Amino acid sequence: MSTTMRSVQTAGTNAVEVVETPRPAPGPNDALLRVRACGICGTDTAFLHMGGFPKNAHLGGELRPIVLGHEPAGEVVEVGGAVTDLKVGDRVVVNPQSGHSGIIGCGGSQGALSEYLLLEDVAVGKSVAKFPETVPFAVASLNEPMAVALHAVNRSQAKPTDAVVVFGAGPIGLGATIWLKLRGVRHVVVADVIPERLTKALEVGADAVINSATEDVTARLKELHGEAANALGQQRAGTDVYIDAAGVPAVINAAVNSAKWHAKLVMVAVQKPTDKLDLGGMLRSELTLIASQGYPTEIFEVTPQLVEHHERFAKIISHEVPYAEVERAFELALTPGAADKVVVTLGGED
Known part of the structure; x- marks a missing residue:
């Protein structure tokens, strides 16, 4: 050697x-x-x-x-x-x-x-x-990036009865999609601006996709997840959990514009600096903002399922x-x- x-x-x-x-x-x-x-x-x-x-x-x-x-x-x-x-x-x-x-x-x-x-x-x-x-x-x-994705899903506390949207079909967003479906979450939507990534999201198990460059995100989420209301009774999407794996201000604002009363938004992507966030919109929905950083316990919790489902993760x-x-x-x-x-x-x- x-x-x-x-x-x-x-x-x-x-x-x-x-x-x-x-x-x-x-x-x-x-x-x-x-x-x-x-x-x-x-x-x-x-x-x-x-x-x-x-x-x-x-x-x-x-x-x-x-x-x-x-x-x-x-x-x-x-x-x-x-x-x-x-x-x-x-x-x-x-x-x-x-x-x-x-x-x-x-x-x-x-x-x-x-x-x-x-x-x-x-x-x-x-x-x-x-x-x-x-x-x-x-x-x-x-293994390591999938631990990051799993921590975001764990932070969301998504339940099988929930409807979830993941913004960003890069590795972390796709990983979160897999973990959500393995967790038994009933409906997972993935939003991105690149059609090829949306195709891959469907391949790994997403129930539906949204091209946020050409489609109205809120209207599509209402169509897919039903309608609900925010704290003021204004009509909103029935989505329970929003996961930001994209890290651009437009994603945060899309979630705020769609969020029903007591929805949750998990930030796992590194955020770009901005002063254009609609904090008032968060207030109107009592939107819970959850930050997700790294993998405090998940680094080897993912390994057995990565092994079991390696063909799915390979995509x-x-x-x-x-x-x-x-x-x-x-x-x-x-x-x-x-x-x-x-x-x-x-x-x-x-």
Whole structure:
């Protein structure tokens, strides 16, 4: 096994480079993972838009390059002498927040878009979870974003009797749609402006879709979910839960305009700054606004169902790109509408 490895790091605004770095060696409590697949997240592209990571994460200022990637799946190739619950050959997904040297791919010393990843103080159920050979590495790499999606659904407390609309048919919105249907929610609508994404939403289980670029969202929701009223008795859609996986002000306002009395709005997408929110409309519906961040408990709660339903989750992936073409993978991820979920795949060469 080589003593060096390749890693992908930021190289200025909207640019990446592959660099040669020392291959980490596991200590007694660690394991070494050969990364087989790693998804590209909106967080990765956000770092590229910035041109790096702030040297002072709280105060901003000068930027430094960082190794990217926090959605890995791979194979254990070395274990420390004190590790008892993992062995060479185990296939695992990773909690990127579990390492003591910082969050993987988000300012820590490591990134998962590397050929190898050091699993520090590794423990099954805390830092990694195993998955079987029946699940492709690329699909297993969805574990982390699907945990984000599940947390949003958990925060919504959607019931089987509820009617829900998900705004945004990207990976998180599609994941939320799957989780809602697996939860038994009776009717799930997905809204987006890209027809191909709406087609995919139907493929993963949405009951109906709305093209919000060409259709009146409130009118369609009334048609699909029936009519109700807000706190003032004004006619509104019968939708119980709105999930924002798009992150644009128009989505928030579409929810406010449609919301019945005591509807809920869950924000899981990173929000764009705006002063155009209709707060008075929220008041008229007593709309409950719920923020959803990360995955406090869900990171490995998703794994068994991801394994069981891996063919359904696989539909979320639009592009699998080999590591040798990682620049192209980021071009796809940085181009609006060009891709849904891009996963970089790595071979098994030493």
